[in-house]
Amino acid sequence: QTYVHNFCFDDSVANSTVEANLNILLSSISNKATLNNTKFYYTTVGTSPDKVHGIFQCRGDLTPEVCKKCAEVATEEIKIRCPDKKEITIWYDECWLRLSTKLIISTMANDPKRYHSYANNVSNPNLFRSKLNELMDRLVDRAVNSTDLFAVDDQFVANSDRIYGLVQCTQDISRSECDRCLTNSVNQITPCCDNKDGGRILKPSCILWFEVYKFFQSEGMIGDNPSIDSPPNTDADDICTAVSLQFNFGTVYSATDSFSDANKLGLGGFGAVYKGSLSDGRDIAVKRLSKNSYQGVEGFKNEVLLLAKLQHRNLVRLLGFCLEGDEKLCIYEFVPNASLDQFIFDPVKRTYLDWERRYKIIVGIARGLLYLHEDSPDTIIHRDLKPRSILLDAQMNPKISDFGLARLFVVDQTQGSTSKIVGTYGYMAPEYAMHGHFSVKSDVFSFGVLVLEIITGQKNNSYSQGERAQDLLSHAWGQWEQETVLEMIEPTLRECYSRSEFRRCIQIGLLCVQEDAARRPTMSSVALMLSSHSFTLPVPSAPAFFDNTEMGLNRILEDHGTNSAWGSVVPKHSIGSSNNDASITELLPR
Numbered sequence: 001q002t003y004v005h006n007f008c009f010d011d012s013v014a015n016s017t018v019e020a021n022l023n024i025l026l027s028s029i030s031n032k033a034t035l036n037n038t039k040f041y042y043t044t045v046g047t048s049p050d051k052v053h054g055i056f057q058c059r060g061d062l063t064p065e066v067c068k069k070c071a072e073v074a075t076e077e078i079k080i081r082c083p084d085k086k087e088i089t090i091w092y093d094e095c096w097l098r099l100s101t102k103l104i105i106s107t108m109a110n111d112p113k114r115y116h117s118y119a120n121n122v123s124n125p126n127l128f129r130s131k132l133n134e135l136m137d138r139l140v141d142r143a144v145n146s147t148d149l150f151a152v153d154d155q156f157v158a159n160s161d162r163i164y165g166l167v168q169c170t171q172d173i174s175r176s177e178c179d180r181c182l183t184n185s186v187n188q189i190t191p192c193c194d195n196k197d198g199g200r201i202l203k204p205s206c207i208l209w210f211e212v213y214k215f216f217q218s219e220g221m222i223g224d225n226p227s228i229d230s231p232p233n234t235d236a237d238d239i240c241t242a243v244s245l246q247f248n249f250g251t252v253y254s255a256t257d258s259f260s261d262a263n264k265l266g267l268g269g270f271g272a273v274y275k276g277s278l279s280d281g282r283d284i285a286v287k288r289l290s291k292n293s294y295q296g297v298e299g300f301k302n303e304v305l306l307l308a309k310l311q312h313r314n315l316v317r318l319l320g321f322c323l324e325g326d327e328k329l330c331i332y333e334f335v336p337n338a339s340l341d342q343f344i345f346d347p348v349k350r351t352y353l354d355w356e357r358r359y360k361i362i363v364g365i366a367r368g369l370l371y372l373h374e375d376s377p378d379t380i381i382h383r384d385l386k387p388r389s390i391l392l393d394a395q396m397n398p399k400i401s402d403f404g405l406a407r408l409f410v411v412d413q414t415q416g417s418t419s420k421i422v423g424t425y426g427y428m429a430p431e432y433a434m435h436g437h438f439s440v441k442s443d444v445f446s447f448g449v450l451v452l453e454i455i456t457g458q459k460n461n462s463y464s465q466g467e468r469a470q471d472l473l474s475h476a477w478g479q480w481e482q483e484t485v486l487e488m489i490e491p492t493l494r495e496c497y498s499r500s501e502f503r504r505c506i507q508i509g510l511l512c513v514q515e516d517a518a519r520r521p522t523m524s525s526v527a528l529m530l531s532s533h534s535f536t537l538p539v540p541s542a543p544a545f546f547d548n549t550e551m552g553l554n555r556i557l558e559d560h561g562t563n564s565a566w567g568s569v570v571p572k573h574s575i576g577s578s579n580n581d582a583s584i585t586e587l588l589p590r
């Protein structure tokens, strides 16, 4: 058991009833943590005003024996390290303990906090910082969705370098409080441990810990989330995962009130979407896939397994699937605040998004896309990124939706090029729209359009400037060349926004929409550009100019024709249709 730190506060309680109660509390915690084989334990001793409360929390990856030992050591050592004190928090590598005369149960506490860091500096701080952010975002998301508010994982940095991370909340607080506690800790990594290759943020209600070596036990990892370490295969683990991801049709049927119209959220390219409530209180969104999907049952299950392994704070989480007769359902977490287009293009709701919020949304989308491109088990190309495919959660965090759906339909295509163009006019890279070539760089293009739309409030494909209809990219390029980009700020933000961040966003947007795909940055570079203001941005070359004329559309149609096979599965997806905007994703093996 390795002692880390303690805080002992308040006047001495020597020879008082409080002191006597504290002693009883300590032996109770020591005994109960041993007897119950528990990782979390809460108890109180005495009556007000001498009542004392105690919370014990052990790490989720450790065995009951290790937790028991930690409880024994902590309750003994507290008497030596904090004699006569009544407000105490003590942290060990393996567990932590809180004692107080205040009601501490179910109340999230960020303070007192302790930064605990090490002397080794990392060799590439920018890269390390962005990979650490990636890892922490994933960990927080997994912890708040787990049963024990705990998560461990590791993250590739470069060559053989990895970062290992652990986050844990005390199990008495709610998921949203755990989220707040951990998110606050993630934001404190810079003051705590910037440029360091290891560190911890210790708080009464949660801990965050990272190292460049593996310091946790994987075997003890339990929780209701499938591992995301490897792609699906047919081993025993995946059979277990498949069982836990499969929803009973009756459950989904009653959760959505028999797929009632009142519960219908909308009709997308792949079928109708319904809101549902599970009996455990969780809200879900159920996508009822078009019945004439060509995908067989096994193929469908495999794809869902693969997609369910993708877990990231900025991706809409696929919780599972349901098969019944020819019904194929995908069950997602419910994201309450609708899609981004309903905010940025709405005359009233656009005012809800101040500059800071917009910047955070851009950073979140970049992180989600970076995960799909570089940090998930397979390279995943979204192919239809646009404001409608970004959903907003209760805190207005962005979540990318509809990644992977193309895999649930069998489409005639080869890797990296397709005879069927599926994407949305205005967001498609030119090489994709004209020649069917898609790659991570075609997603980067769509991301660039999205950035420009979020900060200017203008739609790329319905932009008008004065008399002449002009697309947003051409307009942004013109303003960039004339050094007048500030004129493009979303009008409701004019009085209050960061000019330097706005300029950077325009520059990043223009870098992403460059005509030459090879010159567009990767999403890891974009994430770095957004997180580090000291990073010097390259100078963009001219964007691909958007041809908004009938001739332009006809040219695309002539190049590709329409694909009857695809059209019969999801007719609205064919190029040239008036409502060509379903979301499609591709997954490629690395």
Ligand SMILES: Nc1ncnc2c1ncn2[C@@H]1O[C@H](COP(=O)(O)OP(=O)(O)OP(=O)(O)O)[C@@H](O)[C@H]1O
Residues within 6 Å of the ligand: 265, 266, 267, 268, 269, 270, 271, 272, 273, 285, 287, 316, 332, 333, 334, 335, 336, 338, 339, 388, 389, 391, 401, 402, 581, 582, 583
């Ligand atoms: N996980 C979710 N949580 C909450 N609402 C959702 C969720 N997924 C989809 N919706 C809502 O359901 C409706 C239909 O969504 P869907 O993604 O199928 O289609 P779309 O994005 O409108 O169109 P398309 O499929 O053509 O891109 C939209 O209003 C969307 O905001």
